[in-house]
Structures are given as structure tokens and as C-alpha cells.
Amino acid sequence: MFFLIRHAAQDDLAVRLAGRAPGAGLGEAGKTQARRLGERMRGERLDHIHSSPRRRAVETARAIEAACEGGPLEIADALDEVDFGAWSGLDFVDLAQDPQWRRWNERRRFARSPGGESMREAQARIMNHIERVSAALPEGAVALVSHAEMIRAALLYCLGLSLDAWSLLEISPASITRLSVTALGATIVGVNETLTPHGAEARA
Numbered sequence: 001m002f003f004l005i006r007h008a009a010q011d012d013l014a015v016r017l018a019g020r021a022p023g024a025g026l027g028e029a030g031k032t033q034a035r036r037l038g039e040r041m042r043g044e045r046l047d048h049i050h051s052s053p054r055r056r057a058v059e060t061a062r063a064i065e066a067a068c069e070g071g072p073l074e075i076a077d078a079l080d081e082v083d084f085g086a087w088s089g090l091d092f093v094d095l096a097q098d099p100q101w102r103r104w105n106e107r108r109r110f111a112r113s114p115g116g117e118s119m120r121e122a123q124a125r126i127m128n129h130i131e132r133v134s135a136a137l138p139e140g141a142v143a144l145v146s147h148a149e150m151i152r153a154a155l156l157y158c159l160g161l162s163l164d165a166w167s168l169l170e171i172s173p174a175s176i177t178r179l180s181v182t183a184l185g186a187t188i189v190g191v192n193e194t195l196t197p198h199g200a201e202a203r204a
Helices: 028-044 055-068 099-106 119-136 148-159 163-168
Strands: 002-006 048-051 073-075 142-146 176-182 185-195
Touching (some): 002 028, 002 119, 002 148, 028 176, 048 055, 048 119, 055 073, 055 142, 119 142, 119 148, 119 163, 119 176, 148 163, 148 176, 148 185
Parallel strands (some): 048 073, 048 142
């Protein structure tokens, strides 16, 4: 079983496209999210925890590791954020004025970020990682801490949908999406499980 986990929220989540820009660690609210996420994952008996190298993802993964004692934590470049190139670190208000950014969101199967990668390339690297880990640990429980667009890309692949359908899938900060992979293929068990402020599970 794979637990595809989006990192907890950094403070400027709704303002700036963090991408691979330096910094973008968790603020106090995000750290609280990460601790609660770790508590939620404690009962899953994780065999491994893999994380994107971005600071916000590693901090989230460390909170899960501390709560679950399931490790060791492994940094996996395949789970890294989409390489948004020149867009990384820009405010969304400024990006909205860029025709290339609009094309990216309208035609993701064809578009490429300036100086970065395409969504097809990003999708290929996360799926290659999932397939390699599944082959090595067919009965294992593995948490993959990554980013919203990476998780969407994996789900769209498993559903056989175009990358242009990205907006159909909500992937919230500190959410859990469960994916079972066997020799017969992949089964999406749950999408965008989040925790309410009172700690109860909410499922999408």
C-alpha cells in the first residue's frame, strides 16, 4: 500500500508558487498539521517513508517518522516538486498575467515550464518510483511525501486520464491518498483524506 501524502502547508501557500525555490519551510500552522498527520499515520505500520527533497516535504516526513517509528526516512529525487523553472518563487498574481502560465493550466499534456520540465516528465518520474518500490516491496506499506501536482499526476496516470484533467482532483495540504499496486495494476483506495480541526478524518 502506498500512502501518497502532500506536505503540510507553508505560510505563503496561497500567495506564491514555491516550486523548487529555496526555503518554503513549514510555519507554525504547518508544523501543527504535520504533527497531527504523524499521529494519524501511527496505526499504518509503515515499512518505509520516502520524501521529496524540498524542505516543506522533509519537515512533514520527519513528523511522520517521529510519530510512527517507521523508517528510515529516505530522500527520493523522484518525488521532488515539479521543476517550474523560471516560475519558481513567483506570486500567483504575477503568474496570472503570463500567457505561458495560462497555457500550462489549460493544456498540461503539451505545455512545458520555462527552463523547467513538462508534466509528462514529472508524471513519468513519480510513476517509475512507485513501480520500482512496488516491485521491491510488494507487501509493504510505504509513505511517499510529495507535492500536489505530483500526486495528481500519479492518480491521473492510474485512472487513464489526460494530464489536462488535473483540476478534477483536490489534493489538500497534509492530505493522504491511498494507492494499492499489485501485479494486476493499481487501485485507488482513497483520495484526499484530511483531518478536521478536531482530529476526525474527512474523506473525499
